[in-house]
Amino acid sequence: MPGEMDEIVAEFLVESYESLDRLDRDLLALERDPHSREVLASTFRTMHTIKGTCGFLGFAKLERIAHAAENLLAGLRDGSLSITPQTAGVLLATGDVLRLILRQIETNGTDGEDDHDALVEDLGKLRGAPTGARPSAPPAAEARPPATQPAPAGPGRRFGFRGAVIDTTVRVDVNVLDRLMTLVGELVLARNQLAALASDRTDPSLASAAQSVDRITAELQEGVMKTRLQPIRTAWATLPRVARDLAVALDKRVRIETDGDDTELDRSIIEAIKDPLTHIVRNAVDHGIEGPEARIAAGKPEEGVVLVRAYHEGGQVTIEVADDGAGIDLNAVRAKAVELASVTPEQAKRMSEREAIDLLFLPGFSTADHVTTVSGRGVGMDVVRTNIERVGGSIDLSSSRGVGTTFKIRIPLTLAIIPVLIATSRDERFAIPQATLLELVDVVTGSIEILHEVPVYRLRDRLLPVVSLARELQLGGDDEGSSAGRFLVVLQADDRRFGLLVDGLSDPSEIVVKPLGPHLHGLEAFAGATILGDGRVGLILDVVGLAARAGVVGDVHERLDAERTDDPPEDVQALLVFADAAGGRMAVPLDLVDRLEEFPRAVVERSGLDLALPYGDRILPLVPLHELLVERRRAPRHAGEDMPAELQVLVHRRGEDLVGLVVGRIIDIVEQPLELQPAGRPGVTGTMFVQGRITEILDLPGLLEMREERRRLDISASAGAAS
Amino acid sequence: MKQLATFSVDGRFLGVDVARVREVLRPQELTRVPLAPPQIAGLINLRGEIVTAFDLRVTLGRVLRGRDERPMNVVVTTEHGPVSMLVDDVSDVLHVDENAIERPPSTLRGSARGLILGAYKLEGRLLLELDLDAVIANTSPWGIDAEVDDR
Numbered sequence: 001m002p003g004e005m006d007e008i009v010a011e012f013l014v015e016s017y018e019s020l021d022r023l024d025r026d027l028l029a030l031e032r033d034p035h036s037r038e039v040l041a042s043t044f045r046t047m048h049t050i051k052g053t054c055g056f057l058g059f060a061k062l063e064r065i066a067h068a069a070e071n072l073l074a075g076l077r078d079g080s081l082s083i084t085p086q087t088a089g090v091l092l093a094t095g096d097v098l099r100l101i102l103r104q105i106e107t108n109g110t111d112g113e114d115d116h117d118a119l120v121e122d123l124g125k126l127r128g129a130p131t132g133a134r135p136s137a138p139p140a141a142e143a144r145p146p147a148t149q150p151a152p153a154g155p156g157r158r159f160g161f162r163g164a165v166i167d168t169t170v171r172v173d174v175n176v177l178d179r180l181m182t183l184v185g186e187l188v189l190a191r192n193q194l195a196a197l198a199s200d201r202t203d204p205s206l207a208s209a210a211q212s213v214d215r216i217t218a219e220l221q222e223g224v225m226k227t228r229l230q231p232i233r234t235a236w237a238t239l240p241r242v243a244r245d246l247a248v249a250l251d252k253r254v255r256i257e258t259d260g261d262d263t264e265l266d267r268s269i270i271e272a273i274k275d276p277l278t279h280i281v282r283n284a285v286d287h288g289i290e291g292p293e294a295r296i297a298a299g300k301p302e303e304g305v306v307l308v309r310a311y312h313e314g315g316q317v318t319i320e321v322a323d324d325g326a327g328i329d330l331n332a333v334r335a336k337a338v339e340l341a342s343v344t345p346e347q348a349k350r351m352s353e354r355e356a357i358d359l360l361f362l363p364g365f366s367t368a369d370h371v372t373t374v375s376g377r378g379v380g381m382d383v384v385r386t387n388i389e390r391v392g393g394s395i396d397l398s399s400s401r402g403v404g405t406t407f408k409i410r411i412p413l414t415l416a417i418i419p420v421l422i423a424t425s426r427d428e429r430f431a432i433p434q435a436t437l438l439e440l441v442d443v444v445t446g447s448i449e450i451l452h453e454v455p456v457y458r459l460r461d462r463l464l465p466v467v468s469l470a471r472e473l474q475l476g477g478d479d480e481g482s483s484a485g486r487f488l489v490v491l492q493a494d495d496r497r498f499g500l501l502v503d504g505l506s507d508p509s510e511i512v513v514k515p516l517g518p519h520l521h522g523l524e525a526f527a528g529a530t531i532l533g534d535g536r537v538g539l540i541l542d543v544v545g546l547a548a549r550a551g552v553v554g555d556v557h558e559r560l561d562a563e564r565t566d567d568p569p570e571d572v573q574a575l576l577v578f579a580d581a582a583g584g585r586m587a588v589p590l591d592l593v594d595r596l597e598e599f600p601r602a603v604v605e606r607s608g609l610d611l612a613l614p615y616g617d618r619i620l621p622l623v624p625l626h627e628l629l630v631e632r633r634r635a636p637r638h639a640g641e642d643m644p645a646e647l648q649v650l651v652h653r654r655g656e657d658l659v660g661l662v663v664g665r666i667i668d669i670v671e672q673p674l675e676l677q678p679a680g681r682p683g684v685t686g687t688m689f690v691q692g693r694i695t696e697i698l699d700l701p702g703l704l705e706m707r708e709e710r711r712r713l714d715i716s717a718s719a720g721a722a723s
Numbered sequence: 724m725k726q727l728a729t730f731s732v733d734g735r736f737l738g739v740d741v742a743r744v745r746e747v748l749r750p751q752e753l754t755r756v757p758l759a760p761p762q763i764a765g766l767i768n769l770r771g772e773i774v775t776a777f778d779l780r781v782t783l784g785r786v787l788r789g790r791d792e793r794p795m796n797v798v799v800t801t802e803h804g805p806v807s808m809l810v811d812d813v814s815d816v817l818h819v820d821e822n823a824i825e826r827p828p829s830t831l832r833g834s835a836r837g838l839i840l841g842a843y844k845l846e847g848r849l850l851l852e853l854d855l856d857a858v859i860a861n862t863s864p865w866g867i868d869a870e871v872d873d874r
Contacts, residue, residue: 537773
C-alpha cells in the first residue's frame with residue numbers, strides 16, 4: 001500500500017507541475033483576451049483537479065489554497081467576476097505558492113507548516129468584491145509579495161526542483177509512441193518476410209540473422225506496447241473520493257468497490273474514459289442509490305454499493321459500473337421525453353424498454369426533477385456516449401426497478417498488437433482475435449441442424465448457435481454448396497458462445513490493430529483492420545458485434561436457455577435408459593421424450609417401407625431403433641416383420657411432428673451428470689457409465705435427420721433408377 | 724490563380740485543389756469491406772497506413788468500373804487522415820483562375836450537384852472542381868442517377 005501511495009503521489013506531483021505550467025500560460029492568455037470562455041473554463045478545471053486530488057491525498061493546506069483559488073476562478077468562469085491585472089497577479093502568485101508546496105511534498109511528504117493565510121485571504125477578497133467591480137488595488141498589490149516571499153530562491157533548492165520525480169519518468173508525447181508503434185508494426189511485417197526468405201535458402205548465417213531479428217522484434221514490440229499501457233486504476237483512483245463527497249452532500253451512504261484494477265489499457269483510452277466514468281459514478285450516487293431510509297424500507301443495507309470493474313472480454317476491455325440502487329423509472333423517462341417534445345405521447349407508449357433507455361442518451365436529456373447541484377451540470381449522458389464512441393467504444397445500460405442499474409462500456413483494442421487466427425471465407429481473409437476463441441471444430445457435412453429456424457451444432461452435450469461468416473457478411477456464394485472442409489470457430493461473445501462457420505483457417509499470427517476510418521465506424525462487424533503478412537489489408541472481426549448482428553446474443557440463446565430451464569442444476573441430466581433389440585444399453589436425454597407408450601403390434605399399419613399407427617387424432621409414424629443406427633440397419637424387405645408382440649415406443653416431438661421410436665425394452669430413468677467419452681460412430685453423442693454399465697447416449701434429433709437424409713437419397717436413387 | 728490536380732472519372736474531367744493531394748498511386752491491391760456503403764471500394768495499404776478508398780465511379784459515374792479496369796489512386800488529406808479517391812486516369816496539374824469559377828452546370832442533377840464546387844470552362848471542355856469533403860461525407864451513393872448528360 002505505501003508503494004502504491006507513493007506512486008499516486010508521484011503521479012500527482014508530475015501532473016500538478018504540468019497543470020500549474022498550463023495555468024500560467026492560461027492566465028497570461030487571459031490577460032490578453034479576458035473573455036475567452038475556453039481559457040476561463042480551462043483554468044477552472046486545472047485548479048479543480050488539483051484541489052480534488054490533493055484533497056484525496058490528504059494535503060489539507062494545499063487543498064485550502066486550491067479551493068480558494070478555484071472559487072475565484074469559478075466566479076471568473078461564470079462571468080460574475082472579471083479578470084483584472086490584480087486578479088491575474090494573485091492567481092499567478094497562487095501558482096508559485098502551490099509549486100512551493102509541491103516541492104515540499106516531494107522532499108518530505110508533507111505540505112508544510114505555513115497556512116498561507118494571507119494568500120487565501122487575498123483570494124477570498126478578490127472573490128468577495130462586488131459583481132463585475134474592479135477589486136481595490138491595494139490588497140491585490142500587497143498580495144504578491146507575501147505570497148512569493150516564502151520562495152527560497154537558494155541555488156541548491158532550485159536544482160532540487162522536481163528532481164526525484166522527473167529522474168525516473170519521462171513524459172513522452174503519445175504521438176511519438178504512436179509512431180513507434182506503427183514502425184514496430186512494419187518491422188513485424190518485414191520480419192515475417194525475412195523469415196520466409198530465410199526458410200527458402202540454405203544459408204545458415206542468413207537463418208541465424210533472421211532469428212536474431214525475430215527475437216529482437218518480439219522484445220521491441222512488447223516493450224513499445226508496454227510504454228503505452230497503464231492500469232485502469234489510474235482512471236478510477238479518484239472515484240472513491242468523488243462518490244464519498246457526493247454521498248455526504250446528499251446524506252447518503254455509498255461505498256465504491258473496484259475489481260480488475262490492474263487491467264491494462266492504452267494510455268489514450270484511459271484518458272478518454274476518465275471523465276465519462278466519473279460522470280457515470282456521480283450519476284449512480286446521485287440518481288441511483290437511494291437515501292438510507294428508502295434503502296432500509298426496501299430491505300436493502302443502508303449503505304449503497306457502486307461496483308466498478310474492468311475485464312478483458314472478446315478481444316475488448318469491458319468496464320462495468322453497477323449500482324444497487326433504485327433502478328431507472330422508465331415511465332418517468334418516457335414522460336420526460338414527451339415533456340421535452342422529443343417524442344409524441346403515442347411514440348412513448350409504444351416504445352420498448354430498450355428504446356426508452358436510449359432516450360437517456362439524447363442530447364440535453366435529463367430528468368430535470370432529479371438534477372441536483374452535484375451532477376447534471378449540463379453534461380449529459382449524450383456527452384458520455386460521444387466521448388466513449390470517439391475512442392471506438394460503446395456504452396450500454398440495463399436497469400431493473402428496485403434492483404439497480406448497470407452501465408457497460410466496451411472499449412475496443414486500438415493500437416495494440418494482438419494474436420489472431422486468420423480465417424478465410426469466400427477467398428477473403430478475416431482476423432479473429434484469439435482472446436475470443438474457445439476451440440476449433442472440423443465440421444462434418446450435414447451436422448449442422450436447424451432448431452427453431454436457427455442453425456445449431458451439437459458440440460458435445462450443448463447446442464451451439466451457428467453463424468455463417470459468408471452469409472452474415474453477405475460475401476455471396478452458397479453455404480450448402482461448399483460444405484467440404486469447413487470449420488466451426490467456437491467463439492465467446494459476452495457470456496454467449498457461438499460457432500462461426502468459415503471455409504478455411506490458417507496459422508495463428510500476431511497483427512497490429514489499426515482503427516478503421518470514421519467512414520466505416522458504423523460497421524459493428526469489424527473491430528479494425530491490419531496489414532497481413534503479404535502486405536494486403538485484412539479486416540479484424542468484432543466478435544461481439546458480429547454476434548449481435550447475427551442475433552445470437554440474447555436471441556437464439558434465450559431460446560436454447562428456455563429449453564434447458566428444466567434441467568436440474570450442475571448439469572445433472574435426466575436420462576431415459578433403454579435397450580435395443582440386441583440388448584445393447586442406450587439412453588437419450590429425458591427432455592427429448594414426450595411420452596412413453598406401449599402398443600400391441602396388431603395396431604401398427606404398414607405402407608411400403610413406413611410404419612405408423614393411429615395416435616389420438618393423428619398418425620404416429622414409427623421408426624424402429626435399428627433403422628436409425630446405420631451399422632445395425634438391415635435391408636427393410638418386410639418392414640416391422642421382426643417386431644415383438646408388444647412395442648415399447650418413445651414419443652419424440654420434432655417441431656410440429658411426433659415420431660415414435662421403437663426400442664427393445666425400457667430400462668430406467670436416471671439422473672446424473674453427463675460425463676461423456678467421445679463416441680466412435682455417428683449419431684451417438686458419447687458413451688458413459690450409467691448404473692455401472694457402459695451406455696451410449698444417442699443424438700436422437702441427429703439420428704432422425706440422418707435417416708431422413710438417407711431416405712431422400714434412397715428415393716431419388718430409386719426414382720433415378722426407374723426412369 | 725489556383726492549381727487543380729485533374730483526373731477523369733467515367734468521361735468526366737474533374738479536379739481537386741492540389742494542396743489537398745498527398746500522392747498519386749498506381750492501381751493498388753484493394754481489400755473490400757463487406758457491408759460497407761457501395762461508394763467505399765475498400766482499404767489499401769499505404770506504407771503501413773490503412774487508407775479507405777472511395778470509388779468515384781460509384782459516387783459520380785454513370786457506369787461502374789469493369790472487373791479488369793484498374794483504377795488509379797489519388798490520395799488526399801482530410802481531417803480524419805488520408806483517403807484515396809479511385810479514378811480512371813490522372814492528368815496534369817492545371818492553373819485556373821479562381822474568379823472564373825462558374826456554378827455547377829445545370830445539367831448536373833441529383834446529389835452530384837452538391838459534390839461539385841463549381842466548373843471552369845477550359846478549351847473544349849469543362850473542368851469540374853470536386854468538393855472533397857462533401858464526397859467523403861456523402862452517404863447516398865448513386866446520387867447521380869437522375870442526371871442527364873452534361874456535355
